[in-house]
Amino acid sequence: MNNGIEVEGLAREFKGGVRAVDGIDLEVRPGSIYGFLGPNGAGKSTTVHMLTTLLPPSAGSARVAGYDVATEGASVRDAIGAALQEAALDPQLSAREHMRLQGALHGIPRGERRQRGEELIERVGLTEAADRKVAGYSGGMKRRLDLALALLHGPRVLFLDEPTTGLDIQSRTALWDEVARLSRDEGVTVFLTTQYLEEADQLADQVGIIDRGVIVAEGTPAELKAEVGRPTVEVVPTDHTDRPRVAELLQPFGELVPGTPNGAAVRLDDGGEELAEVVRVFDAAELRIANIQLHAPSLNDVFLAKTGRSLEGAQAEVATDGETGEQPVLEGAPA
Amino acid sequence: MNGFVPETAAPRTAAGPPLAGQVKELARRSIMRTVRQPAQIVPATLFPLILLAINSAGLESAASLPGFPTDSYLTFALAFAFLQAGVFAVIGTGQNLAEDQVNGFFSRLQLTPIRPSALIAGQLAGTLALGLFQAATYISVGLIAGGHIEAGIPGALVLIALATTITLAFGSIGLIAGMRAGSPENVQGLFPVIFVFLFLSSMALPRDLIETDWFRTIATYNPVSYMIEGLRSLLITGWDGEALALGFGSAVAILLGALAVATASLKSRMVRT
Numbered sequence: 001m002n003n004g005i006e007v008e009g010l011a012r013e014f015k016g017g018v019r020a021v022d023g024i025d026l027e028v029r030p031g032s033i034y035g036f037l038g039p040n041g042a043g044k045s046t047t048v049h050m051l052t053t054l055l056p057p058s059a060g061s062a063r064v065a066g067y068d069v070a071t072e073g074a075s076v077r078d079a080i081g082a083a084l085q086e087a088a089l090d091p092q093l094s095a096r097e098h099m100r101l102q103g104a105l106h107g108i109p110r111g112e113r114r115q116r117g118e119e120l121i122e123r124v125g126l127t128e129a130a131d132r133k134v135a136g137y138s139g140g141m142k143r144r145l146d147l148a149l150a151l152l153h154g155p156r157v158l159f160l161d162e163p164t165t166g167l168d169i170q171s172r173t174a175l176w177d178e179v180a181r182l183s184r185d186e187g188v189t190v191f192l193t194t195q196y197l198e199e200a201d202q203l204a205d206q207v208g209i210i211d212r213g214v215i216v217a218e219g220t221p222a223e224l225k226a227e228v229g230r231p232t233v234e235v236v237p238t239d240h241t242d243r244p245r246v247a248e249l250l251q252p253f254g255e256l257v258p259g260t261p262n263g264a265a266v267r268l269d270d271g272g273e274e275l276a277e278v279v280r281v282f283d284a285a286e287l288r289i290a291n292i293q294l295h296a297p298s299l300n301d302v303f304l305a306k307t308g309r310s311l312e313g314a315q316a317e318v319a320t321d322g323e324t325g326e327q328p329v330l331e332g333a334p335a
Numbered sequence: 336m337n338g339f340v341p342e343t344a345a346p347r348t349a350a351g352p353p354l355a356g357q358v359k360e361l362a363r364r365s366i367m368r369t370v371r372q373p374a375q376i377v378p379a380t381l382f383p384l385i386l387l388a389i390n391s392a393g394l395e396s397a398a399s400l401p402g403f404p405t406d407s408y409l410t411f412a413l414a415f416a417f418l419q420a421g422v423f424a425v426i427g428t429g430q431n432l433a434e435d436q437v438n439g440f441f442s443r444l445q446l447t448p449i450r451p452s453a454l455i456a457g458q459l460a461g462t463l464a465l466g467l468f469q470a471a472t473y474i475s476v477g478l479i480a481g482g483h484i485e486a487g488i489p490g491a492l493v494l495i496a497l498a499t500t501i502t503l504a505f506g507s508i509g510l511i512a513g514m515r516a517g518s519p520e521n522v523q524g525l526f527p528v529i530f531v532f533l534f535l536s537s538m539a540l541p542r543d544l545i546e547t548d549w550f551r552t553i554a555t556y557n558p559v560s561y562m563i564e565g566l567r568s569l570l571i572t573g574w575d576g577e578a579l580a581l582g583f584g585s586a587v588a589i590l591l592g593a594l595a596v597a598t599a600s601l602k603s604r605m606v607r608t
Contacts, residue, residue: 107352
C-alpha cells in the first residue's frame with residue numbers, strides 16, 4: 001500500500017492572479033517525515049490545503065496515499081489525518097466529547113471509537129483534563145488534542161500545518177517526540193510545514209524549502225547544508241590585541257570570514273575535521289584563547305543561499321508587507 | 336494495539352458513515368454548546384420578556400380601542416415574544432456557524448466524510464432546543480402574569496409547535512448569515528435590521544387598526560404578521576384554521592426556502608475535491 005505523496009506541477013492561483021503555489025514538484029517517501037519550510041506567505045498552507053483536498057488545485061497533479069487529490073478526494077480524506085494551522089476545536093466541548101464526535105463522523109463503531117479515543121487521550125497526556133472544556137486548555141494541550149483527533153481514524157498520512165507555532169519549548173519538544181514516534185514506530189508518513197529551522201532540522205528526513213510559491217531547495221537537512229557551505233571556525237583571543245595574530249594563524253585553513261568583532265573566523269576548506277588541527281596550531285603558538293567555536297551551516301544558510309534572504313528577513317518582509325499569514329481564502333473557491 | 340495506526344483503516348461502509356449517526360452526534364454537540372453558553376440563553380429568553388412587560392404595562396389602554404380583539408394587551412403582546420425569540424435564533428445560530436469557520440472547526444468537519452444535510456440538521460438542533468425552552472418559558476410567564484390561552488391545553492401544544500417552527504425558520508436564516516457573514520461580529524450586525532423587519536408587522540396592533548397606509552401595506556406583505564397572527568389566534572380567538580394555516584404556511588415557507596439556500600451555500604462553502 002502506497003503511503004507516500006507525489007506532487008507534480010501543483011499550482012494554485014487566487015483571485016487577482018496571485019499564484020500562491022507556482023508549479024511545485026515533490027515526493028515524500030512512505031513512512032518518512034517531510035519538512036516543508038518557508039516564511040509566512042510562502043505557499044505552505046495553500047499546499048497543505050490542496051493535498052488534503054480542501055482546495056482544488058489550479059494546475060498540476062498530486063497523489064496522496066495512492067489517491068489523486070483532484071478526483072479521489074473521499075479516498076484521500078479517508079487515508080489522511082490533518083492538524084491545520086489553528087487548533088480546530090470547539091471551546092465548549094471536552095477532549096472526550098471531541099473524540100466521540102470525530103469518531104462518529106468518521107463512522108467508527110462505538111466500541112472501537114471509545115477505546116481508541118481513550119488510548120489517544122492517554123498517549124497525548126490529556127487523561128486528567130479529558131472531561132474539561134477545551135476553552136480552559138493551554139495552547140500546548142489544544143495542539144496535542146488536535147493531533148490526537150487527527151489520528152483517531154488511523155490515518156496513513158498525517159499533515160501537520162505549523163503544529164508548534166506559539167508553543168513553549170516543553171510542549172514543542174513533546175510534540176516533536178510524538179511525531180517522530182509516529183513515523184518511526186508506526187510508519188505514518190508525515191508532511192510537516194514549519195517556519196522553524198530547528199524543527200525541520202531535528203524532525204525531517206527530507207526538507208523542501210518553499211519561497212514565493214516555488215520550491216527553491218530539496219534534500220535531507222545534511223545534504224542541503226553540505227550543498228551550501230562548509231563549517232566556519234571562530235576564535236576569540238583572551239587579549240583582543242591578538243586579533244591580527246589569530247587571523248594570521250587561521251588563514252591557512254581557508255577563507256577568512258568578515259564580521260567577527262572580538263576575534264577572527266575562517267571557513268574551513270576541508271570541513272569540521274580540521275578543528276583539531278586548528279586547536280593544535282593555536283596551542284603550538286602559545287596564544288591564549290577565550291573561546292573557540294565551530295559553526296556548522298544551518299538551514300538558514302541554505303535559505304539565504306537559495307533566496308538571497310535569511311528566513312528571519314523573509315518573515316520580517318512579510319510582516320512589513322502587512323501580510324498576517326497564508327490561510328487561503330476558501331470562500332467561493334476555486335478562486 | 337500498541338500504536339494508533341491500525342493495519343487497516345477503521346471499517347467503513349461503502350456509502351460512508353450513516354447519516355443518522357452523524358446527525359445525532361452533531362445535534363448533541365449543538366445542544367451542549369447552546370446549554371453551556373448562558374450568554375446565548377439568558378438574553379435571548381429575558382429580552383423578549385422585558386419588552387413584553389414594558390409593552391403590556393405601557394400600552395394596556397390600547398386594548399380599549401374599538402375593534403381590538405381582546406381586553407388584555409398582555410395576551411395580545413405575548414405572541415410577539417415568540418417572534419423576538421426568532422431574531423435571537425438568527426443571531427445565535429449564525430454566530431455559532433461563523434465561529435466554527437473562524438476557529439477552523441469547520442475545516443476539521445470538512446476533512447471527515449460529513450454530509451452537508453447532517454451539519455445543517457445538527458446545527459439546528461441547538462436552535463430547536465433553545466426555541467422549545469423559550470416557548471415553554473413565555474407560555475408559563477404569560478399565564479402567571481394573567482394572560483390566557485383561548486385554545487386551551489391542546490392550543491398550548493400547537494402554540495409551542497408553531498413557535499418552534501418559527502424559531503427553526505429564523506435559525507435557518509441564521510445558517511445562511513453564518514456562512515456568508517464570515518465572522519460572529521458580522522452576524523451580530525444583522526440584529527437591528529431583523530428587528531426593524533419584525534416591527535414592520537402587526538406586532539403592536541391588529542392590521543385593521545393600523546391607520547397609516549404605508550405601514551399597513553408593509554405589514555400585510557410581511558410574513559411576520561401572519562406568524563404573529565397565527566400565534567395570537569390560539570391565545571385570543573381559539574381555533575382559527577385560516578390564521579393557523581397562514582402562520583404555519585409562512586413559517587414553513589421561510590424554513591424551506593432558507594434551508595434550500597443554506598444547503599446550497601454550505602455545499603459551496605464545503606468545497607472539497
